[in-house]
Amino acid sequence: MYSMMHLIRRYESRTSELFKSGKFPGWIHVCIGQEASVTGACFALRDDDYISPTHRGHGQCLAKGMSPAKAMAELYGKRTGSNLGRGGSMHLCDMEKGILCGIAILGAGLPFAAGVAMAEKLKGTDRVAMAFFGEGASNEGIVHETMNLASLWSLPIVFFLESNQYAELSHKSFHHKLDTLARRAEGYGMPGVTVDGNDVLEVYRVAGEAVKRAREGGGPTLIDSITCRLHGHYEGDPQVYRIPGDRDEWRKKDPIDRFGKRMLEEGILTDEESREIIAGIDRTIEDAVAYAEESPYPDPEEALELVYAGQGGRARSLEGGERRCGR
Amino acid sequence: MREIKFWRAFQEAVSEEMRSDPAVLYFGEDAGGKVGGPFALAKGLQDEFGTGRVYDTPDSEAAFVGLAVGLAASGFRPIVDISFMDFTLVAMDQIVNMAAKLVYMSGGQVKRIPLVIHTMAGAGRRAGAQHSQSLEAWFAQVPGLKIAAPSNPYDLKGIMKSAIRDDNPVIVMKHKAMLGMKGDVPEGDYTVPLGKASVKREGADVTIVAVSQMVNVALQAAGLLAGEGIEAEVVDPVTISPLDTETIVDSVRKTGRLVTLHESYKPCGIGAEIGAVVFEECFDFLQAPLVRVASSFNPFPYSPGMEDFTVPDVSRVVEAVRKVLKN
Numbered sequence: 001m002y003s004m005m006h007l008i009r010r011y012e013s014r015t016s017e018l019f020k021s022g023k024f025p026g027w028i029h030v031c032i033g034q035e036a037s038v039t040g041a042c043f044a045l046r047d048d049d050y051i052s053p054t055h056r057g058h059g060q061c062l063a064k065g066m067s068p069a070k071a072m073a074e075l076y077g078k079r080t081g082s083n084l085g086r087g088g089s090m091h092l093c094d095m096e097k098g099i100l101c102g103i104a105i106l107g108a109g110l111p112f113a114a115g116v117a118m119a120e121k122l123k124g125t126d127r128v129a130m131a132f133f134g135e136g137a138s139n140e141g142i143v144h145e146t147m148n149l150a151s152l153w154s155l156p157i158v159f160f161l162e163s164n165q166y167a168e169l170s171h172k173s174f175h176h177k178l179d180t181l182a183r184r185a186e187g188y189g190m191p192g193v194t195v196d197g198n199d200v201l202e203v204y205r206v207a208g209e210a211v212k213r214a215r216e217g218g219g220p221t222l223i224d225s226i227t228c229r230l231h232g233h234y235e236g237d238p239q240v241y242r243i244p245g246d247r248d249e250w251r252k253k254d255p256i257d258r259f260g261k262r263m264l265e266e267g268i269l270t271d272e273e274s275r276e277i278i279a280g281i282d283r284t285i286e287d288a289v290a291y292a293e294e295s296p297y298p299d300p301e302e303a304l305e306l307v308y309a310g311q312g313g314r315a316r317s318l319e320g321g322e323r324r325c326g327r
Numbered sequence: 328m329r330e331i332k333f334w335r336a337f338q339e340a341v342s343e344e345m346r347s348d349p350a351v352l353y354f355g356e357d358a359g360g361k362v363g364g365p366f367a368l369a370k371g372l373q374d375e376f377g378t379g380r381v382y383d384t385p386d387s388e389a390a391f392v393g394l395a396v397g398l399a400a401s402g403f404r405p406i407v408d409i410s411f412m413d414f415t416l417v418a419m420d421q422i423v424n425m426a427a428k429l430v431y432m433s434g435g436q437v438k439r440i441p442l443v444i445h446t447m448a449g450a451g452r453r454a455g456a457q458h459s460q461s462l463e464a465w466f467a468q469v470p471g472l473k474i475a476a477p478s479n480p481y482d483l484k485g486i487m488k489s490a491i492r493d494d495n496p497v498i499v500m501k502h503k504a505m506l507g508m509k510g511d512v513p514e515g516d517y518t519v520p521l522g523k524a525s526v527k528r529e530g531a532d533v534t535i536v537a538v539s540q541m542v543n544v545a546l547q548a549a550g551l552l553a554g555e556g557i558e559a560e561v562v563d564p565v566t567i568s569p570l571d572t573e574t575i576v577d578s579v580r581k582t583g584r585l586v587t588l589h590e591s592y593k594p595c596g597i598g599a600e601i602g603a604v605v606f607e608e609c610f611d612f613l614q615a616p617l618v619r620v621a622s623s624f625n626p627f628p629y630s631p632g633m634e635d636f637t638v639p640d641v642s643r644v645v646e647a648v649r650k651v652l653k654n
Contacts, residue, residue, distance in 0.1 A: 081434075082434070083432060083433055083434035083436070084434035084435070085434075086431065086432060086434055087432045087433060087434060091432045091433070093432075093433040093434065093436050093437070094436070095433070095436040095437070100400075100437075101429055101432060101433040101436070101437060103425070105420055105424050105425075108393070108420055108421065108424060108425055110393070111389070111390045111391075111392070111393020111394045111396070111397065111421065112393050112394075112396050112397040112400070112425055112429075113397060114390075114393070114394050114397060115393065115394040115395060115396055115397015115398045115399075115400070115401070116397040116398075116400065116401050117397070118394060118397065118398060119397065119398045119400075119401030119402065119403055120401070122379070122398075122403070123401075123402075141389065142389050142390060142393065142420070142421075145385075145387035145389055145390035146387075146390045146393065146394075148385060148387065148390070149384070149385055149387060149390045149391065149394065152385065306430055306431050306434070306435045307430075307431055307470045307471055308430070308471060308494075308495050309430050309438065309439035309440065309441075309494035309495050310439070310494060312435065
């Protein structure tokens with residue numbers, strides 16, 4: 001989990017730099033500060049479980065096992081990207097890793113994840129889906145409808161809410177009155193748990209309990225993971241809405257530093273080992289960047305393919321072309 | 328051939344497909360139990376197929392459409408009843424942003440979304456502004472979606488079967504006025520293809536392209552016009568998207584005159600699209616400007632006189648044909 005948190009931090013820092021230097025189009029939403037939240041959550045899942053990522057989904061996808069190279073190539077819009085260059089940062093997808101397509105309409109991925117979970121239940125497997133969303137999305141009607149339905153039908157799903165303090169361009173206090181959104185779970189007849197989202201072991205423990213419950217037929221759980229995004233809503237966001245000094249406060253609770261310090265203190269990790277881990281991750285990310293840089297763009301006419309199911313053509317034949325930078 | 332009612336043709340299509348394919352599931356408000364939905368279309372379905380395949384949903388159109396999208400991505404073939412077409416708007420995000428786009432934006436990793444949404448459209452039942460709309464043109468703007476509007480029991484059964492077997496999301500709109508309509512329907516299996524128009528009456532003088540229940544109005548008008556020696560050809564697109572422009576263009580090349588007819592509105596309606604296609608494809612064959620017949624541009628009113636004033640009827644179609652023949 002320590003390596004993964006570093007990997008996500010490095011991927012996102014590099015992404016931020018590359019975006020600023022004009023390397024890729026569109027908008028980028030990074031999750032720096034939320035590494036413990038996504039890592040603890042995804043490590044509580046099996047490889048054959050599912051996640052439903054959000055528009056801020058790079059960390060969620062990496063933590064569930066997506067290849068950094070495939071993810072980076074997708075950000076570049078290259079044909080070797082996870083989605084053949086047609087999804088982009090907000091829609092990363094890797095079905096082989098149980099990563100359902102990233103959904104960039106707030107809350108809209110929740111019923112989809114619930115449907116995938118229901119399909120597994122009907123097939124008689126014990127696979128579980130975990131749906132990510134934020135406190136901004138938590139006020140969308142679809143979130144409430146889905147929680148009601150999933151609880152009513154005891155679907156094997158975990159609702160993982162990353163409360164990262166800001167909903168788009170305003171503080172969460174402008175969006176809801178409750179101190180913890182986990183209390184909303186009661187309204188749907190399911191457990192709601194609040195967790196320190198910057199403590200990776202706590203997130204792992206709480207997510208593990210929710211996953212176990214879902215897997216054993218006990219139905220959904222709502223987890224409110226309290227964390228903070230240290231960058232803007234999107235890269236380039238001037239963040240004029242930020243509460244003064246809050247980043248300094250949250251940096252003191254940095255999830256990676258906290259976990260590293262604890263492992264050093266407990267003698268589980270040495271400084272040298274930590275440096276080696278970080279150096280290895282730097283190489284992985286630079287390999288991913290190089291791979292993305294070297295990869296070709298899709299032919300423009302590929303835009304016409306896959307509009308309807310089975311319209312394969314060239315795009316489909318390129319599926320899964322990249323393997324060398326796997327997890 | 329035996330004659331059965333429109334609603335019965337619907338039930339046959341669904342129950343035959345559910346018998347032959349265990350992946351077909353059915354969802355709808357009040358679909359289970361003794362009621363079978365607001366129009367009793369699913370009556371008896373749960374008795375035959377059980378609660379594991381026929382689901383009585385909470386009143387959450389967006390959530391159960393989204394759930395069905397997840398099931399469709401996972402190997403099932405859900406049929407969803409949205410009782411009134413007006414309510415599809417509640418689920419619009421799930422239909423347009425999810426169902427229609429997942430195959431494309433995932434780069435084909437989501438391989439298919441075999442989802443059928445069937446819904447009751449149309450005015451004339453004094454149902455007021457929120458239970459009377461025909462929204463086919465809204466959906467025709469969405470790549471990845473198909474939309475069909477069968478105008479008789481034979482087409483309904485055959486189109487429902489094609490829609491259930493199709494790997495894409497298909498919306499099947501049924502008109503309230505047709506519920507009790509009788510027609511020849513074969514017993515057992517047959518399909519009516521999606522994307523293929525049918526000529527419901529042949530004629531050499533004018534082409535009337537009509538949608539849904541308006542096909543039946545056009546046929547009545549054609550009967551009256553025949554008494555005056557005017558032979559109208561009535562073309563029923565059956566599927567609105569993808570639109571079979573070839574059959575329409577062939578007909579106009581023959582007659583040189585075009586009237587479009589639908590219950591939805593003129594601006595950006597299907598009639599406008601058909602007119603534009605005809606201008607692009609066979610302008611030189613036109614002997615007169617086209618005439619579009621549609622509902623007047625106001626919400627559907629409750630009071631009978633006002634509603635009848637709003638919706639096209641036989642006399643307005645006859646008038647339109649006379650107008651297009653004057654030039």
